Amino acid sequence: MRVKGIRFEQLLLAAMLLAALCWNLANASEIRQLRVETGATGTRAEFLLDREGGYKLIGLRNPDRLVVDFPESRLGRGLSLPKAAGVVKAVRSGQPEPGTVRIVFDLASSVAVLKPRIEQSADGPRLVLEWPGDGVADVQPAPKAADAPAPVRDPIAEIAKAAATNAPAVAAAGDKTEQSATVSQLPGTVATGVPTRIATGKPEPVIPASQAEQAPVPAPRRSMQPGMRPLVIAIDAGHGGQDPGAHGLNGTREKDVTLAIARELARQINATQGMKAFLTRDTDVFIPLGQRARRASANKADIFLSIHADAAENRNARGSSVYVLSTRGASSQRARWLADKENAADVIGGERVRVVDNTLKSVLLDLTQSGNMKASEDAASHVLGGLKRVGNNHKPEIERANFAVLRTSDKMPAMLVETAFISNPDEEKRLIDRDFQRTLATAILDGIDDYFSRQPPPGTLYAARAQARQDGGVASVGAGGSP
Structure with missing residues (x-):
């Protein structure tokens, strides 16, 4: 009887262990x-x-x-x-x-x-x-022994x-x-850790020998130094609060999509050396159109991007578009219609809209914006170029219209980015997909990086890189013996 009792206990224990294993697996x-x-x-x-x-x-x-x-x-x-x-x-x-x-x-x-x-x-x-x-x-293929140069100290790698x-x-x-x-x-929340290496995301281009004399000399890798200031990128998530913006067929709200893309773009910017993001809104709140660019200016922004998701009666309309301010009429009927629609946000939000019918004020507005228009168009062209790799752009060139959200941005380049058509069922699904949001943000960041690499504000890391390229070009010309 004792043996049978022991066997029963062993069987019971084995059954319990098996049940526990099955539970853990399940x-x-x-x-x-x-x-x-x-x-x-x-x-x-x-x-x-x-x-x-x-x-x-x-x-x-x-x-x-x-x-x-x-x-x-x-x-x-x-x-x-x-x-x-x-x-x-x-x-x-x-x-x-x-x-x-x-x-x-x-x-x-x-x-x-x-x-x-x-x-x-x-x-x-x-x-x-x-x-x-x-x-x-950081690991590069080792050069041949006959061509191996002397070891060079890499301060970036050491940092x-x-x-x-x-x-x-x-x-x-x-x-x-x-x-x-x-x-x-x-x-x-987004990660804001400081990168230990420069984040450009762009391989060095291969330059044909015929263009070598005109091509810029690649700058040495540099990091932020004392006295440098970061580029401040102002990101404005369109709509918000009582203003939902456009709706998709499945109920997706434009204000939610724009905030998600703005946050992802801010995350990528904060992870890029030499840049810092500023969000005009980071929650579901309503901000009057005239205050958005002013908030960016108050935070010393170097560029202003208003993020939106387009809508059209044609459900097949698709792609990205980039707009800049024009006080002399719209570049197309579509641009004029879109500006009127976006400018109605203040009415939806409960703001009192003042109609300015004053020739002097109109002329003054045109004068303050005209000096900044070229910079806005240049920056917008670079962003549009970055978006081309996401898919077919809705318009191959930048568009112009009198957008209220861009009127107070006279101190910095400014643009309005329509990321995709929320009214298109396929693009609506993509707009709420994290991977697509990340791809859009990366494309926009590539355009910003291109623009500031060519137009770097003084005192920034991008200005230091540009100076290094210029110094390298001078050294290269001197070594060749002739310009």
Whole structure:
């Protein structure tokens, strides 16, 4: 009888362990997707989860790696590990203990990861890791022994290494450090960590020999120095509060889309060395049109972008458009109609609209804006060029109309960006997609970067780069013996 009792207890214990194992498997969080991509702000890794759970970061050196452990988790069926991108040389997975998924990122350099954050999406929560930089690994192919130049000290790499050593996200403690957190505790705000490398997101162009004499000399890599000021990029999320803007067929509101894109653009700008974002609104509030650019001016903005989502009776209309202010009539009937529609926002918001029918005031407005019009058109052309890679632009050239939101922007280049048509069912879906919002923001940032690289305000990092290019050009001409 004693033997039978022991066997019964053993069977009961085994059944309990089996039930616990089945419960753990059934309730373990699942990593559905893992992506790694590189862009203007650096390298980004995204974990798509079925629900929120815990995680642990472990920084390893010699060689540089970042380990992410997910307790009580499992890899989704059919999940494939991404290929190398940016600073990430390879991605591996493992299981250090039963029920724990381990993802290892092999890194090309000791760039510190920014503070992780959670982003909610229609597919589920996304755990986001970002390494700042220009998305290109520091490691370059070794030159041939016969052509190998003398070693050159790289101050940027040294700064990055020092920042990585002292970064709070993966603080050095011997050769191994850890950071633990719960995904549900991650704030939904943007990361504003300072990059350790310049984030341009643009490879050096290949210049034909026939154009070599006219081509600018690439500037040495530079970082922010004492005395420099950041470029202030003012981002105005259109509509807000009691003014919802246009509606999509599925109920998407323009004011929500513009705020989401504005926040993503601000995140990318704040992760780019030499720039700082200013949002005219970061919540669902109504701001009169005349106050938006004034807020930007009060914060010493260098450029003003008002973000919108277009609408039309034709549900097939699609693409992006960029508009600048014109006090002498609109460039098209469509531009005039759009300006009238956008200018009605103050009426919807409850503001009293003053009709200015005064020739002197009209002339003065035209004079104050005319000096800034060329800069606005130049900047808008660069942004429109950046948006061309998102898809077909609705208009191939910039448009002009009398937009009230741009009238008080006489101290800085200003434009209104219609990102896509919310009235188009396909584009409505894209506008609420995080990936598309990120793509739009990157395209706009590329245009801003192009513009300020050619028109850098004094005292900025972009001005220092331009001066370095000029100094390099002079040195190059002198070395050649003739201009």
